[in-house]
Amino acid sequence: MKITGEESDEDLMNAYAVSGxxxxxxxxxxxxxxxxxxxxxxxxxxxxxxxxxxxxxxTWLKVHESRHKFDPALRFSAxxxxxxxxxxxxxxxxxxxxxxxxxxxxxxxxxxxVADDIEAGYFRKLEWDRVCSALAVVTDLQRExxxxxxxxxxxxxxxxxxxNVSDANARQLVSRxxxxxxxxxxxxxx
Amino acid sequence: MTEFTGPSxxxxxxxxxxxxxxxxxxxxxxxxxxxxxxxxxxxxTLLLSCPLYFMFREExxxxxxxxxxxxxxxxxxxxxxxxxxxxxxxxxxYLSPWILxxxxxxxxxxxxxxxxxxxSFVFLETPFAxxxxxxxxxxxxxxGGMQTCMFLCGLLMTVFGxxxxxxxxxxxxxxxxxxxxxxxxxxxxxSQAPLLLVQVLDDSxxxxxxxxxxxxxxxLTVALGVSRSFAKLKTIFx
Numbered sequence: 446m447k448i449t450g451e452e453s454d455e456d457l458m459n460a461y462a463v464s465g466x467x468x469x470x471x472x473x474x475x476x477x478x479x480x481x482x483x484x485x486x487x488x489x490x491x492x493x494x495x496x497x498x499x500x501x502x503x504t505w506l507k508v509h510e511s512r513h514k515f516d517p518a519l520r521f522s523a524x525x526x527x528x529x530x531x532x533x534x535x536x537x538x539x540x541x542x543x544x545x546x547x548x549x550x551x552x553x554x555x556x557x558x559v560a561d562d563i564e565a566g567y568f569r570k571l572e573w574d575r576v577c578s579a580l581a582v583v584t585d586l587q588r589e590x591x592x593x594x595x596x597x598x599x600x601x602x603x604x605x606x607x608x609n610v611s612d613a614n615a616r617q618l619v620s621r622x623x624x625x626x627x628x629x630x631x632x633x634x635x
Numbered sequence: 636m637t638e639f640t641g642p643s644x645x646x647x648x649x650x651x652x653x654x655x656x657x658x659x660x661x662x663x664x665x666x667x668x669x670x671x672x673x674x675x676x677x678x679x680t681l682l683l684s685c686p687l688y689f690m691f692r693e694e695x696x697x698x699x700x701x702x703x704x705x706x707x708x709x710x711x712x713x714x715x716x717x718x719x720x721x722x723x724x725x726x727x728x729y730l731s732p733w734i735l736x737x738x739x740x741x742x743x744x745x746x747x748x749x750x751x752x753x754x755s756f757v758f759l760e761t762p763f764a765x766x767x768x769x770x771x772x773x774x775x776x777x778x779g780g781m782q783t784c785m786f787l788c789g790l791l792m793t794v795f796g797x798x799x800x801x802x803x804x805x806x807x808x809x810x811x812x813x814x815x816x817x818x819x820x821x822x823x824x825x826s827q828a829p830l831l832l833v834q835v836l837d838d839s840x841x842x843x844x845x846x847x848x849x850x851x852x853x854x855l856t857v858a859l860g861v862s863r864s865f866a867k868l869k870t871i872f873x
Contacts, residue, residue: 465661474650498642
């Protein structure tokens, strides 16, 4: 079967894993290149951007190693980001670096990318530096769920898979993070 | 406001090429790969053992011949891992069979080269009139007898080879967990196993082998630390 690049992620993954089609891998890579790199770049301090590049490469290498284990019933994006998340967790737990709680100004570009979202509109009403400080206050799980929802654009189902919580719990985490942020930001303003 | 960018063009290009290369290799017949492994390991063993044989032929007993056979096996494992279809990329913390193969092959070659340069470290008599390392082993003996000598000889044998081998893959070893480092030390120590065999089969050396083992392990640990520090320093200056 000739790969055209219009196939779903799962079909491309199947062609790559089963038939060893390198073109299918190229299409998958191009689809997730920016998003995956951003995932690491946003979570590490700005002084660790080289490590973001290393983790980015290791994620794809892990995808290659584990491609035969890919379950077509799962969404490729959720599988890819689960690998990314595990690598990031190992990296953090090895004591090399702490997760970035204080986001820097490059994050605002992520906001512009989702300009149509309600969240983006919500943020635009608030001062950015206050958002950054407020994000440092919410719990780790809430912050992760919030970032996955707003920045990476994951659905609650995908967030649930990634964070190993139930769908309802994922929705609750995002909602609580938003509420907490709102209270914190309104409190700071008043 | 800084604009958010993705990975560099070079990173993307290298990654895509490495994975395309691995997929291509997977489609080649396995027998071809195994033939190449066998040929390369046999040729390398011959290249290494010939000078060893001509320099020390009177001292090389059955134990040494067995040791050479073991090095041939080490090289087979090394070349097998090297030619396994896989993405050939050096990424910090990504310990692929290719990286382990580089360590094993270089460590095996360097161990034999070290024997040629400083045979007194493995208790062989140099055929030359003067050897700079002979006096060193005498010094070790004067410090604390055979135990100290075995410990320090083991340490020196592995520290030089270890530093050189680990520096080849220093970028990869810059990151990693304790499991990764245990694998690295294990594969590097495999090349020293033939020397242990020689000592175990020698009646006068057998009782001191444990000191050699400890020295060797310490030497490799030191070598790993030195190489990792070097890689980290290099990153800072880059």
